Amino acid sequence: MENNHGSQPISVMHVPTIIETARLTMIQMSLHEQDLLFELDQDEAVMRYINGGRKTTMEDIEQRFMPRLRRYHNPLKGYGLWKVIGKDVSAITEDNCAIAELAGQFLGWILVRPMFFFTDHPHLHDIELGWRFKQSTWGRGIATEAAKAVADLIASHSEVTALSAIADEANTGSINIMKKLGMTFVKKAAHPDVPDNQHVVFYSLSLK
Template identity: 50%
Template sequence: MEFAETDRLIFDYITAADADFLWQLDQDVEVMRYLNGGFKTSREDIESVFLPRLAAYANPALGWGLWKVLEKTSAEALGWILVRPFGFFTSHPQIDNIELGWRFKRSSWGKGYASEAAIAVRDGLAYTGISTFSAIAAPDNTASIGVMKKLGMTFSHTQFYEDSIYSEDVVVYTQTL
């Protein structure tokens, strides 16, 4: 699967060959603030935790995985969009509800890139017949919640989200097209 470019963005499927990009993105404590309290991800964790988790749900034919978001004119990598079944790493994954997530360089914040990219990915997936999308965020992560609202998602519920490496209270926003 491929996603159509937007006026400003193009997309590229992330593989293990992108480990350096993933590591660099996670070196900004503000980028990591709502993910793990602001701790930088080690290169070892990218290789031994992040990439194996990505491989567990990656399915390029279905669009599942991480999609690098690049600025069209400069080809600068701005961040990524996550696509996977909601709750994939829990005991109750929802194959018919696709989770969207995002992580972007701080230098690209406030410019609408995350919303633009997430809308393009959502719309591309919707074209294949997927109709339910969800996203999660820390309750005080107003920027990510703002992206969810720009997507047209609405608050669904608060839950304690737990898998093998993450355990926090989150807000869940959902949209059915």
């Protein structure tokens, strides 16, 4: 299979369409779930470190977000967005009772794509992970649980040599997730996906 940039072929991964953990189900999102993306982005707190707290409009999603997603969406390789759904917890225990009210709800997403994908030289063996979650999940370990499950799947493929992530330096919640995934600080620098040449922190985990 040729990658989107027409360079050397990368082997096809065998990726399941559903990943499950004790509390969550991750499902590869289709290219027709704009309503879920819009719903998530209507919380100014969720958007604080993305664009300063501005709610995303449906026009933003249709004209900017979706065209970008279509370029790296590749279910066979696990690239794209994985929507995270709260499980219907039938046995209420001390560990899961706190998320029982989230059962069946869309909680957020995990992003997967090659690092520097939208440049002339994407890092095809270094996979970028990202995440965005509703406030109702914050402080409950849900984002970490989901990110780790997806990270473990992607890391299991021999062609992947590293996992990476970026964040606003002030976004300690996201940085804590990176650390829990085993990533360590690499540098603070500009990233082509971040507007106005704003610097972000880079974290990475070498798998080789």
